[in-house]
Structures are given as C-alpha cells and as structure tokens.
Amino acid sequence: MSLASGTRLGPYQILSPLGAGGMGEVYRARDTRLGREVAVKVLPQHLSSSREDHARFEREAKTISNLNHPHICVLHDVGREGDTNFLVMELVEGETLAQRLSRGPLPLADVLKLGAQIADALSRAHRAGVVHRDLKPGNVMLTKSGAKLLDFGLARGSGKARWEMGDMTATAPAQQEPITAKGTVVGTFQYMAPEQLEGKEADARSDIWALGCVLYEMATGKRAFEGSTAASVISAIMRDQPREMSVLAPLAPPAFERAVRQCLAKDPDDRWQSAGDLQREVLWITEVGSCAGVPVPVAARIGGRERIAWTLVSVAVIALAAGLILQPRQRPQMVAFELPAPPQVRGVDLPRISPDGTMLAFNATDSSGISSLWVRPMNSLEARCLPGTEGAGRPFWSPDSRDLAYFAGSKLWRIAVDGGAPVGLCSLETAGDGSWGKGGVILFDGLSTDSVRMVSASGGTVMGAVRLDRSAGETGASWPQFLPDGRHFLYIAYAQMPDSGILKVGSLDSKNVKSLGPVPSRVEYAAGYLLFVSGGTLIARPFDPKAIKFTGEPVTVTQHVEFDPGGSARFSVSTEGTLVFHSGAKPPERRLVWLDRRGQRLGAVGAPGYYDYPALSPDGGRLAVRLSDWSRARGDLWLWDLNRNLESRFTFTNGIDPAQAWSPDGVVRAPAWSPDGNRIAYSRENGASCDIFVKSTEGAAGESILCSSNENKIVYDWSADGAWILYMQYPVVAENVNIDIYALALTHPVRTFPVVTNRFTNKHPVFSPDGNWLAYDSDETGRFEVYVQAFREQGPRWRVSTQGGTRPFWRRNGREIFYLGLDGEMMSVAVEPGIAPRFGLPHKLFDSPGPNHFGYTYFPTRDGQRFLFVVPEGKGGPGSTTVVLNWPCLIRRK
Numbered sequence: 021m022s023l024a025s026g027t028r029l030g031p032y033q034i035l036s037p038l039g040a041g042g043m044g045e046v047y048r049a050r051d052t053r054l055g056r057e058v059a060v061k062v063l064p065q066h067l068s069s070s071r072e073d074h075a076r077f078e079r080e081a082k083t084i085s086n087l088n089h090p091h092i093c094v095l096h097d098v099g100r101e102g103d104t105n106f107l108v109m110e111l112v113e114g115e116t117l118a119q120r121l122s123r124g125p126l127p128l129a130d131v132l133k134l135g136a137q138i139a140d141a142l143s144r145a146h147r148a149g150v151v152h153r154d155l156k157p158g159n160v161m162l163t164k165s166g167a168k169l170l171d172f173g174l175a176r177g178s179g180k181a182r183w184e185m186g187d188m189t190a191t192a193p194a195q196q197e198p199i200t201a202k203g204t205v206v207g208t209f210q211y212m213a214p215e216q217l218e219g220k221e222a223d224a225r226s227d228i229w230a231l232g233c234v235l236y237e238m239a240t241g242k243r244a245f246e247g248s249t250a251a252s253v254i255s256a257i258m259r260d261q262p263r264e265m266s267v268l269a270p271l272a273p274p275a276f277e278r279a280v281r282q283c284l285a286k287d288p289d290d291r292w293q294s295a296g297d298l299q300r301e302v303l304w305i306t307e308v309g310s311c312a313g314v315p316v317p318v319a320a321r322i323g324g325r326e327r328i329a330w331t332l333v334s335v336a337v338i339a340l341a342a343g344l345i346l347q348p349r350q351r352p353q354m355v356a357f358e359l360p361a362p363p364q365v366r367g368v369d370l371p372r373i374s375p376d377g378t379m380l381a382f383n384a385t386d387s388s389g390i391s392s393l394w395v396r397p398m399n400s401l402e403a404r405c406l407p408g409t410e411g412a413g414r415p416f417w418s419p420d421s422r423d424l425a426y427f428a429g430s431k432l433w434r435i436a437v438d439g440g441a442p443v444g445l446c447s448l449e450t451a452g453d454g455s456w457g458k459g460g461v462i463l464f465d466g467l468s469t470d471s472v473r474m475v476s477a478s479g480g481t482v483m484g485a486v487r488l489d490r491s492a493g494e495t496g497a498s499w500p501q502f503l504p505d506g507r508h509f510l511y512i513a514y515a516q517m518p519d520s521g522i523l524k525v526g527s528l529d530s531k532n533v534k535s536l537g538p539v540p541s542r543v544e545y546a547a548g549y550l551l552f553v554s555g556g557t558l559i560a561r562p563f564d565p566k567a568i569k570f571t572g573e574p575v576t577v578t579q580h581v582e583f584d585p586g587g588s589a590r591f592s593v594s595t596e597g598t599l600v601f602h603s604g605a606k607p608p609e610r611r612l613v614w615l616d617r618r619g620q621r622l623g624a625v626g627a628p629g630y631y632d633y634p635a636l637s638p639d640g641g642r643l644a645v646r647l648s649d650w651s652r653a654r655g656d657l658w659l660w661d662l663n664r665n666l667e668s669r670f671t672f673t674n675g676i677d678p679a680q681a682w683s684p685d686g687v688v689r690a691p692a693w694s695p696d697g698n699r700i701a702y703s704r705e706n707g708a709s710c711d712i713f714v715k716s717t718e719g720a721a722g723e724s725i726l727c728s729s730n731e732n733k734i735v736y737d738w739s740a741d742g743a744w745i746l747y748m749q750y751p752v753v754a755e756n757v758n759i760d761i762y763a764l765a766l767t768h769p770v771r772t773f774p775v776v777t778n779r780f781t782n783k784h785p786v787f788s789p790d791g792n793w794l795a796y797d798s799d800e801t802g803r804f805e806v807y808v809q810a811f812r813e814q815g816p817r818w819r820v821s822t823q824g825g826t827r828p829f830w831r832r833n834g835r836e837i838f839y840l841g842l843d844g845e846m847m848s849v850a851v852e853p854g855i856a857p858r859f860g861l862p863h864k865l866f867d868s869p870g871p872n873h874f875g876y877t878y879f880p881t882r883d884g885q886r887f888l889f890v891v892p893e894g895k896g897g898p899g900s901t902t903v904v905l906n907w908p909c910l911i912r913r914k
Contacts, residue, residue, distance in 0.1 A: 023047055023062065025664075025889040032060055032108060036664045048111065050663065051096075058096060059171040060118045061107040077405070087148055091141035092169045093161075112168050114627045117234070118157035123243035127580050127603075128271060129900070132306040134160075135235050138300035144171075146224040146295055153222050155230035156211045157237065164893075166629065208241050211248070214258050214286050225288040228295060232283025239276070244284060258286070260502060270910070271356050271578070272780070275305050278687065354909035359901040362394070364402045370590060371602055371901050374421035377594035379437065381415045381424055382901070393426055395437050406435055408442045409506055418477070419458045420504070423889035425477075432464060434477065445479040453499055453588075458506030461499070461528060465498040465511075472500045472511050474528070486511055486526055486533075495526075499542035499587055503565045504595075510543050510550075512587060521587065525568050534568055541583055546593035547908050553581050553589035558601065559869070560911060575911050597697070599907035603900055612645065613895045614886055619866025622886065625660055628668060628893050633657075634879045635691045635700075636888065638885075644670065644691040644700055654825060657688055657702060659717065670715070671723070673704065695742050701726065703734045703747070710734065712747060712764065727764055727772065737786045741764065745783040746775070746794070761796055763787045763811075775811070784827045787811065788834055793857065795820070795828040795837055806839045820849050820859050833881035840878070844868040846887065 022045070027034040029400070031053045036057060038046040049060040055556035097108035117134075120126065126134070138160060145152060150157075154171060161168040182531040195603030198726070205735075209217065213229035236244040244262040247253040279301050283290045292298040361368045365384040372381045377398070384394045384405075389469065393409035395499050398403070407425075415426040418434075425434045435442045445462070454464035460477045462484055472486040488494040494513050501510040507528050512521040523539040541553040547559035550570075558581045582590040582602040583745065609628035616622055630648040631657075637643070641663055648655035657670040671688050691702045701714045711734040715723040726745070727733060737746045745764040761776040761783075776782045776796060783804075785796040794811045797804045806825040809817035820828070824842035831838070837849045839861075846868050850860035869891045878889045904910070 029062075029104060030099045031062060032058065032099075032106075034060065036666070044107075049108075050475045051108075052363040057111045059109045061109065061122070063105045074357075087145055087150065088145040089141055089817060091137045091167050092144065097751060101435055104744045112163055112170070113159045114161050114163035114168075115629075116158050117160040117162055117238070117467075119169075120162055120235060121157055121241065125269065126238045128239065128269075128273075128895050129306075131235065131238045131272075132276070132302055132707075134167045135231075135238065136299050136306065138169060138231060138234070139295045139302060140225075141167070141169040142227050142295035143299060146227070151222055151224055152227050152230075153216075154211075155227055155234065157234060160234070172830065180422040183817070198689045209257075210253055213288070214256065215253055215288060217257060223288070223292050225293065226293065228283050228292050228298060229288075230791050231295070232280050232291075232296070235276075235280050235283065236245075236265065240265060240270050270354065271358075271360075273305055274301070275905045279305065280309070354907065355790060355801060357903055359396075359903055361901075363395055365394075369393075369602065370902055371600045372415050372417060372592045373594045373598050373600045374417045374905075375419060375595050376421045377598040378421060379510040379905075380517065380600060381417065383415070385910045392772055393424065393435075395424070396613075406437070407432075409435065414453050414578055416454050416456060418456050423456075425454055425456055425462060427454075427464075432462070432475065443479070445477070446482050448482075455500045455509065457502040457509070457528075459528070460502075461506075463500035463502065463509055463511075465500060471497045472526075485528070486513075487511075487531065488513070489533075503545055505565065508565070508568065512542065536570070541587050541589040544591070544593050546595060547597060549908075551577065551591065551593060553583045553591065556581055556583060558589075558591060558599075572619065577907065577910050588731050593907070595905045597908060599904040601902055601904075603902050608892045611888050612643075613891045615866070615869070615889055617884075618867050619869075625662065625665075625888070630655070631890050632877070633689050633691060634695060634890060636879050636881060637693050637697045638695055638882070639697055640881055642697065644693065646689055646691075657691055657700070660880060670700070670717075671702070671704070691736045692738045694738050695740050701745055703732075712745070726766075726770060733762075736784060739787045739791045740789060741791055744791070745789070746787065748783055748785065759783060761794075786829055788830050789832055790834060790853075795830060797821075797826045797828065797839070803842065806837070808837070808859070817857060818857075818859055820862070821847070822862055827878070829879070829880050835882055838865075838880050838884065838887075840868060846878075 022037070023029075025036060029049070031051060031194045032049045033052055033129040035048045035050060035057070038048050044061040044063060047060045047062065049058050050056070051058050093112060094173045095107060096110065098106070099106055111461050117911060125131075139866050142152065142155070152169070155169075158653045159169065159171040161170055184356055205332050209229040211233045213222065213226040216226055233267040236242075240263075242263070244615060245253055245256040245260065247256055249721055261281075263281065265272050266274070279292075282290070282292055284300065292301075359368075359380075362384065365386050367386075372430065373379075376382070379398065380403075381395045382394055382396075383391050384403075385391045388411055391412065392673075393406045393412040393415055395406060396404070409426065410429065411428045412433075413425040413428065415424045417424060421435050422438070423434050426543060427433070427444070432445045432454070433442045433445055434445055442649040448464070452465035454462055455542050456462050456477060461474050462477050463472055463474050465472050467879050471484060471488055473482050474485040475482045479894070485500070486497045488497060496514045497511050498514070499510075499512045503509060503525075507691055509526055510526075511524055511526060513524050514521040521539060523536040523543060525534045525536065539552055543552045545551075545563065545565060548562060548564075551558060551560050553559070557579050558577040559574045560577050561570055561574040563569070577599070578601070580603045591600050592601070593598065610631045611628050612625035612631055612634065613623065614622040625643060626801075631645050634643060634645045641661070643660040643661070644657055646655045647658045656673055659670045660667045673688055688702055688704045691700045693700055699714055699716050701712060703710050704723075706713075706728060709728075709730055710721070711725060711729070712727040712733050712735055713723045714726050715721070727747075731749045731751055734748045735745060736748065738744070739746075743766055745766065747762055747764060748759060749762050750759040758777070758779055759781040760778070763773045763775050764775065765771045768808040775785065775794065778800070780798050781804075782796055782798045785794055787794065788808075788811075792811060793808055795806060795808050797806050799805075803824045804826045805819055806821040806828045807817055807819055809815065809900075820837055821839060825839040825847060828839040828844065830836075834853045835851050837851055839847050839849075839862075841847050841864070844867060847862045848865050849862045852858040869889055876886050880887050
C-alpha cells in the first residue's frame with residue numbers, strides 16, 4: 021500500500037512518505053485539529069490480513085504508550101480508517117544513525133554521549149518489561165536533542181515468547197543495505213545476539229549485545245561482525261571476536277573497549293546485566309577521559325578522578341621512556357591519551373608542546389574569567405599557572421625549552437618556565453603568532469599588520485622579515501615558523517582569494533622566497549614532515565628542510581583537530597615525536613531556512629548539517645546543495661525533492677583522502693543547474709586543479725568532464741538557452757592572483773572565452789534571464805561592489821551597489837537584482853530592462869540570518885518572493901586536549 025499525498029486517516033492528512041520497513045510504512049502527516057506535523061505509521065496492505073501481524077502492530081502501540089522518555093519516540097494517537105490501522109507518533113527531525121555512519125565513524129565525544137542516551141532509553145524500556153529485539157543504527161534517530169530510539173515493531177513484554185528464525189528478515193528496510201560492501205545478503209541479524217540466532221528467548225541482555233554492536237560501529241565505522249553471506253555473518257557472531265577497537269580507533273579509551281567487549285560476550289550471563297549499569301560505565305568513561313582503563317588499583321579511584329587522570333598520563337610517559345631505554349632495539353609504539361583540564365580552570369586552549377617534548381604550555385581561563393599561561397611538565401601530576409601572565413595569548417617555546425614567549429597587553433613578552441618575572445621584548449599593535457629560532461631571533465605577526473616582523477629574543481628594534489609581493493596581489497603574511505636550521509622559515513602569504521593562502525619559505529640571510537603552493541592552515545615541521553590541518557584532519561607531507569622541497573605525497577595523521585578558516589589550527593609537535601592537539605571542538609551546524617521578503621522564517625529543509633553552495637532548480641522543485649562531513653572535511657552534492665521532502669546523494673567523492681588536497685573548501689562545490697533541470701555542472705578537485713564536471717540528474721549515469729586546465733575553475737551559472745556556463749578562474753599557485761570571469765561555450769568541442777579579465781578580483785557572475793547581460797562583483801574600488809555589463813560584446817557597464825555588495829542574482833522577470841551587502845543585508849535593486857537597462861537605488865529587504873561566507877549562503881526563488889539561506893545553528897561541541905607519543909607511528913603502520 022502506498023498512500024497518496026492528501027489522503028486522510030481520521031483527522032490526519034498525509035503529506036509525503038518518510039520510509040518503509042517490513043512492519044510498517046511511515047508518512048509525514050498534518051494533524052488538522054492541532055495544526056502540527058506528525059509521523060503516521062501504517063500497517064502494509066500485504067500484512068493487514070495476518071492476525072499475527074495485526075497483533076504485532078497493536079503490541080507496538082501498547083509498548084510505546086507505556087514508555088515516556090526523552091530518548092524514546094512519543095506516541096500521540098492510534099486509530100483505524102476503514103481497513104487501515106495506524107499509529108501517530110512525534111515527527112522526529114534529523115538523520116538516522118545508519119545515515120550518519122555512512123559517512124564514517126563518529127567523534128569519541130559523540131559516541132559516548134549518544135551511547136549513554138541509548139543505554140538510558142533501553143534501561144527505561146527494560147524497567148517497563150519491554151525488550152526492543154531490533155536495536156540497530158537504522159532504528160536510532162539523531163536529533164538536535166540527542167538520540168531517539170525508534171521502531172518497537174518487534175518489541176515484546178518480558179515473559180515466555182519465542183522468536184523463530186523466519187522472523188529474522190521481518191524488519192528488513194525497504195531500501196536494503198548489504199552486509200558488507202561486496203555482500204549480497206540483506207537483513208538486520210548483524211546486530212542479533214547468539215541466543216536470538218539459536219531461536220532462544222531474547223531478554224534485556226540481547227538488547228545489550230545489540231547496543232555493543234552499535235557502539236563498536238559508532239567508534240570504528242566498521243560493523244563488529246561482517247561477512248559476504250548470511251552464513252558467514254552468523255558464524256562470526258557465534259564464534260569470532262570483533263577486531264580490536266584500538267586498531268581501528270586508536271584514541272578510544274581502553275575502558276570503553278572493555279565495556280563494549282563485555283556487551284559482546286557470547287554468554288548472556290557474562291554481559292552487562294542491565295542497560296543502566298552500562299550507561300553509568302559510559303558516563304564514567306566520559307568524565308575520566310581517554311585514560312580510563314589504564315590499570316591502576318581500584319581504590320585509587322576514590323579521592324578525585326582528575327588527579328588519577330594526571331597520574332595515568334605520567335605512568336604512560338614514564339613506562340614508554342623506560343621501555344625505550346631497556347629495550348632500545350624494540351620498535352617504538354604509539355601511545356595516545358587525553359589530558360583533562362586542571363580542576364581549577366574552566367577551559368584549555370592553544371596547547372604547545374616544548375621542542376624536547378618534556379613540557380606542555382597552554383592558555384587556561386579560571387573561574388573569574390581571567391586567562392593566564394599554564395605549564396605542565398609531562399612527568400608531573402600537576403599543572404601550574406605562571407604568575408604575571410594574565411591576558412596571555414598564543415605561547416611559543418624557545419629552542420632549548422626553557423622559556424616561553426607570548427603576547428599580552430600590546431607587547432611581546434618572554435618568561436622562564438622555572439620561575440622569574442616576565443620580560444617585555446617589544447611593543448605591538450595586536451597579538452598574533454610567533455616562532456623562536458636557534459639564532460636568538462623571534463618572528464611574529466599581528467592582526468593589524470600586513471607582514472611578518474622580527475626582533476631579538478633579548479629585545480630591541482623590530483624589523484621586517486618578509487617583503488610582500490604587491491605586484492602579485494599579496495595583501496598580508498602570517499603564521500611564521502622556523503625550520504631546523506634557525507635561518508629559513510615558513511610563512512603564509514595571503515591575497516584577496518576565496519581559498520587558502522600560499523605557503524612560502526623565507527630566509528633571514530636572503531630576500532629570496534620560494535613558494536610551496538596553497539595551504540589551508542598554519543604549518544609546523546617535525547620528523548621529516550610538514551604538518552597542517554585541512555578541515556579538521558591533520559595532514560603530514562614528507563619534506564626535506566635542507567633542499568626545501570616536498571619528497572612525497574600527503575598522508576593523514578588523525579582527525580578532529582580544532583581549526584578555523586583564518587588559518588589557526590590547534591596542534592603542536594616536538595622534535596622528539598610528541599604531538600598534542602585540541603580536538604572535538606565541533607563547529608556549529610547549519611540549517612537550510614526559507615525566508616520571505618521581510619526576512620520572516622517560513623520553514624526549513626532537511627536536518628541540521630554542514631551545508632553550503634545551495635542552488636535551486638529552474639522550476640524551484642529541487643535543491644542541490646553541498647553537505648560536508650565535518651570530521652573528514654570532505655563534501656558531496658546532495659539533491660532534495662522539495663515537494664516530497666526527500667533527499668538523495670548526487671556525487672560520491674567522500675572516499676578521497678583529505679590528505680590528497682590542500683584546499684579547505686572540500687572536493688566538490690558550486691552546482692549550477694541546466695535550464696531544463698536535467699543536468700548539473702559543478703566544480704571538483706581533479707589533481708592539482710579544480711575542473712568543471714557535469715552529471716545528469718536522472719538515472720545512474722556517471723559524471724563527465726567539461727573543462728580541464730591548470731587553473732582552478734569555480735562554476736556559477738548556466739544560461740537560459742543552455743549554451744553557456746559562467747565560471748571564475750584563478751591560478752593554483754599564486755604567482756598571479758588575478759581572479760577573472762570566463763564563459764564556457766557548450767559547443768563541440770567546448771570553448772572558453774574571457775569575459776571579465778583585469779588585475780582585480782571578479783566573482784559570482786550570473787546571467788540576466790535574457791542572457792544579454794552579466795551581473796558580478798569586483799573589488800576594483802578597494803571593496804566589493806556589484807556591476808552589470810553586456811555579455812557577448814563590449815558595451816556599457818554600470819555599478820549597481822552603492823555601499824558595497826556581493827553575490828548578485830537576477831529575478832526571473834529581469835526587473836530586479838538581489839545581492840548581499842558587506843554586512844550581510846539582503847539588498848534589492850529595481851531594473852528597467854531595455855537596450856540600455858536602467859537601475860534604481862538599492863534598498864534593504866532584511867538583515868540576513870547568517871554570516872557572509874564568500875556569498876555562498878543564499879539562493880532566491882525565481883519569482884523573488886522567497887530566499888533559501890544557510891544559517892548557523894547551535895554552538896558546536898566542546899573540545900579536549902589529546903597527546904600522542906611517537907606520532908610518526910600513525911603514518912608508518914598505515
């Protein structure tokens with residue numbers, strides 16, 4: 021049975037399908053009495069004649085009605101319309117855990133938080149005498165408020181009841197997933213306990229087994245038990261143990277792996293005996309951190325877990341050092357653990373490890389809100405505050421690991437870590453970042469300066485260290501970092517480009533500068549590698565500091581490293597092989613929100629996620645948008661059917677290693693629809709450059725390349741006659757930073773034509789509806805303004821904006837242009853079409869709800885009555901400090 025939109029079930033009006041399984045079809049519906057949207061679950065017609073299936077359906081209603089818990093779906097109503105039985109439940113917005121796992125494992129903090137919530141929901145169900153019997157990622161919904169446990173279609177009350185093997189596929193989803201990537205058998209028995217597979221009675225401990233499978237998959241991205249056939253999966257469940265979690269998720273606490281293995285004990289008597297006990301264990305692991313599970317006397321837990329955590333860290337460091345001394349021929353092993361913040365502070369930021377790896381420095385804020393500089397010797401149980409460093413920012417170490425330099429109160433300071441008063445070295449306008457070389461020279465930048473400067477480590481005159489190449493459009497330089505010789509140094513040169521800066525190598529002894537190419541964050545050198553962060557993934561690329569050249573391809577070190585688009589990345593490496601980074605600081609998600617011409621919210625599309633580059637189809641019925649996986653800094657295009665509120669993935673490039681690209685902007689971006697809506701052109705990284713590809717929106721045809729060259733090309737618009745595509749072009753290496761506008765003629769073969777080429781930055785080109793005119797923005801006046809000019813021939817040009825503007829769009833009737841003001845205002849300009857169009861004065865419609873992220877934050881409907889904006893939502897997630905000893909082992913063992 022498939023219910024059409026508009027069908028009435030009592031007071032509930034069907035809107036669109038949400039999904040289907042063996043025990044029911046689920047629809048989005050509107051409660052016409054209360055005016056709210058709900059989820060309606062209907063028993064399929066092919067099961068409606070089965071007395072057993074009717075009983076199961078009624079059992080689910082009774083089961084859910086007895087469960088009231090924040091992490092279990094709420095039952096609103098039950099009913100019958102003709103021969104159709106239905107349940108009415110809360111409409112849970114979000115994505116299933118299975119959908120989230122399709123993009124890889126979850127961050128450890130999310131695994132622990134969600135795992136505790138699921139365990140809490142199971143505990144509530146078990147206390148009510150209800151066994152779920154079908155816990156799996158597809159039955160867990162991830163929402164803004166956390167996890168929601170769904171689908172009690174196979175649940176039963178405690179007592180005597182048996183489940184035959186024939187029911188094993190009863191909950192197979194309508195769109196089934198294979199057991200493995202190459203498997204051919206579908207079903208849900210990957211999460212069934214051994215006693216269930218033997219046909220024995222399932223109890224609460226069977227749910228605990230399933231939760232163990234789910235926790236394992238959340239942490240590792242792999243199923244606990246896999247196989248190419250049903251028989252091989254069942255055999256693995258009955259006889260095998262999952263692969264060690266420490267191999268697949270090296271930063272998972274030992275106690276967490278032990279807790280999951282206890283869930284997966286073959287004998288139910290050896291498992292956790294209640295979900296409540298498991299929940300408390302997960303909460304304890306969350307509180308203690310990654311050190312949880314290192315063997316210590318149980319009695320040592322009493323008296324403060326913070327002190328225990330520091331003790332465990334010291335034990336790990338000392339044990340590793342002793343092992344290296346006593347067994348010098350043994351290959352070094354990687355050790356990773358998390359450092360909790362000192363109990364007297366509220367937060368830790370900017371961790372920096374000393375060059376010799378013996379001390380950690382960081383900024384910390386106390387309960388009064390004052391930020392100071394703290395140090396923690398790695399062989400000590402305590403961290404201590406350095407007196408006199410109130411307001412300190414961005415510390416960095418001296419080469420001998422005895423002193424720290426830092427910024428505070430418009431000055432650069434140094435302080436000995438073993439005691440003494442701070443010493444002022446020089447004045448500066450604003451704090452930046454710095455590096456201390458072996459020759460006694462300190463390099464530093466500043467937020468209000470446009471270059472890197474230097475001063476003696478003893479203080480004195482400040483001099484310039486970097487000369488900007490103004491002819492190439494360089495506007496600033498920052499993030500200096502000395503190489504081992506203490507004379508050459510790395511820095512990043514910036515221009516008015518929408519992507520990353522250019523990594524360069526300068527010298528104290530020469531004005532010669534060498535360019536190494538684009539880089540998305542600040543860079544550090546250690547152990548023969550340059551390390552940087554691309555969208556949260558720490559990357560290492562082999563580098564010869566003497567020859568000043570790369571010697572190999574980039575490789576991934578670890579994920580979830582805190583970063584921001586300005587180039588800051590919270591990691592630090594020592595010369596002897598210790599890595600420290602701030603992790604888990606998840607940026608806020610974004611929401612696709614509809615606004616009217618007054619800026620009033622009309623609704624949203626999909627669940628929160630990391631969206632950008634929205635583009636509506638010509639008929640307005642579909643949306644193309646990039647959805648990124650924050651943990652891997654990779655993004656793909658997805659399509660939304662706005663009429664049915666259904667989404668589908670359009671491109672499949674998340675398998676590309678983020679180490680293979682410098683760009684922080686992901687692999688795929690900038691979709692543009694063909695005028696008939698049957699194809700989408702987009703830009704995708706293709707080797708060293710970003711090229712233009714096209715793919716059909718119908719069927720399973722693959723992508724094809726339209727234009728390839730040594731320059732980066734970013735698509736913006738497709739003409740209404742289907743003959744032209746507009747794109748922005750700029751060089752991969754910033755020897756010339758002009759950003760120009762080109763047109764791609766879709767002839768055979770395709771040809772490219774320059775449209776706007778000059779020494780300025782020209783972006784966001786869009787066609788007028790008749791194809792005769794071009795709107796774009798340019799910084800030729802010193803700030804971005806919106807212009808209109810003829811497309812195919814030389815002619816007049818008009819400036820449309822008056823106080824700055826970016827990202828223009830034409831209304832379909834050609835009588836209005838929209839653009840964003842530089843402060844994010846949604847602006848409108850009236851247009852009188854003609855041989856020489858006339859433009860009115862701009863006026864503000866409303867203030868946009870999100871930041872102007874290079875103008876990729878909105879898309880208007882063709883009639884100009886609604887606007888789809890990408891809006892930040894929430895505050896992101898908390899962070900933690902992670903230490904990795906012998907971090908190069910992470911690379912060598914891959």
